[in-house]
Amino acid sequence: EAQVTQNPRYLITVTGKKLTVTCSQNMNHEYMSWYRQDPGLGLRQIYYSMNVEVTDKGDVPEGYKVSRKEKRNFPLILESPSPNQTSLYFCASSPPVRMEYNEQFFGPGTRLTVL
């Protein structure tokens, strides 16, 4: 089954404790992205990647890091989480925009609470 998986699905942590949210896709998609969803603010792109070792900042990259060492994986790293990073996070993958079928496939979301 074609899918994007994220782990963990729920996480409660404390300020300053480094954490990683994993994201993996099995569709051989070149593009991957991380978004955060906050009430009334829609989905805001944190980082995106167009291929292995190619990443770029989205609209809200502060406080986050990413890496793309393999095509299927795109982990989101919070080196020193703060309460304002409490949010619902989505990972997404897609073929390149130039392709005919270029919609994003989203993971199930990770609910993060930073105390």
Add this chain to the structure above:
Amino acid sequence: AQKVTQAQTEISVVEKEDVTLDCVYETRDTTYYLFWYKQPPSGELVFLIRRNSFDEQNEISGRYSWNFQKSTSSFNFTITASQVVDSAVYFCALSYFNTNAGKSTFGDGTTLTVKP
């Protein structure tokens, strides 16, 4: 700057009413894609439709229809004869073809409630 505006934060209708969700976008790019996604109460994000900037044909899929007008930078979504199962948050999104390919901008979403 790229921007997507969904001016309607919340809409409430009674079942079988028609409802239109508005989406207005801003971009300097001449080539781009527009999308609608649905987020039902269960939380997952589901793709509904895509349009590229060269294709202004309207589209109908069952009870859903989309009206893309480049002249007004709008990509509106109409649900005909709404049903309770249409209750969800709907997002309009803009993706870029050349400059910043890979970057996407979403609107803030419109929460649609369909009452029985």
